[in-house]
Amino acid sequence: MTHLSPPDAAALDEVKAELDFVAAAMGFEPNSMKIMAHRPNILRGFLALMGAVIGPDAVLEPSLRQMVAHIASSAAGCRYCQAHTAHGANHAGVSLEKIEALWSYADSPLFTEAERAALSLAQAGGSVPNQTEAAHFDAVKAHYSYAEIVEITAVIAAFGFLNRWNDTLATALEESPLAFAQASLGESGWTVGKHQ
Numbered sequence: 001m002t003h004l005s006p007p008d009a010a011a012l013d014e015v016k017a018e019l020d021f022v023a024a025a026m027g028f029e030p031n032s033m034k035i036m037a038h039r040p041n042i043l044r045g046f047l048a049l050m051g052a053v054i055g056p057d058a059v060l061e062p063s064l065r066q067m068v069a070h071i072a073s074s075a076a077g078c079r080y081c082q083a084h085t086a087h088g089a090n091h092a093g094v095s096l097e098k099i100e101a102l103w104s105y106a107d108s109p110l111f112t113e114a115e116r117a118a119l120s121l122a123q124a125g126g127s128v129p130n131q132t133e134a135a136h137f138d139a140v141k142a143h144y145s146y147a148e149i150v151e152i153t154a155v156i157a158a159f160g161f162l163n164r165w166n167d168t169l170a171t172a173l174e175e176s177p178l179a180f181a182q183a184s185l186g187e188s189g190w191t192v193g194k195h196q
Contacts, residue, residue: 002170005035006038007038014040015037021047022047027091028174030084032080049158053158059145062093064115064152065092066094067085067089067118068119068122068156070089070099071102071119071122071126072155072160072163073163074102074126075123076126076127078163079191079194080166080173080195081163081166083192084177086177089102090184095110096184097110098111103188106120113142116139117143118140121139122156126160140152
């Protein structure tokens with residue numbers, strides 16, 4: 001059960017435009033963002049950062065960004081973000097088979113060498129303590145430009161914020177990503193945990 005609930009309707013009205021924007025992109029209003037509405041400028045600042053990382057000027061394919069976010073969130077252990085990023089990967093066109101195999105990316109024939117390099121960096125970067133080494137960057141440099149590597153790193157870092165935010169608050173998982181995660185991640189050991 002969440003430790004903080006979203007603010008009242010009047011406070012949410014103050015950030016209606018921001019929440020409508022997020023809902024249009026995700027298909028629902030995430031509870032994490034509604035809780036941020038207790039401090040509207042934190043919500044606005046976070047959305048500005050995310051807009052720079054995954055917005056229209058982004059250089060990576062949305063499918064890769066979602067897979068990177070999922071692996072980083074899995075390494076961090078955030079069940080809320082794992083559900084969101086698997087759901088987001090599906091919406092970005094990643095097959096269910098590939099989503100189910102994400103944590104096996106290193107050995108699965110479903111992933112390219114370029115994807116494996118990015119996902120390995122995401123796993124190392126999402127771990128605590130951080131496990132990145134020069135070899136991770138040698139691998140991604142073989143496949144990605146510096147701008148793409150900066151964006152991969154920005155996705156890992158932005159989801160690091162969300163992982164800490166949602167795990168600290170035990171943010172309640174919304175119906176759509178919850179149903180998707182239960183159907184597609186359950187066999188790999190995913191459970192809703194404290195995000196009920």
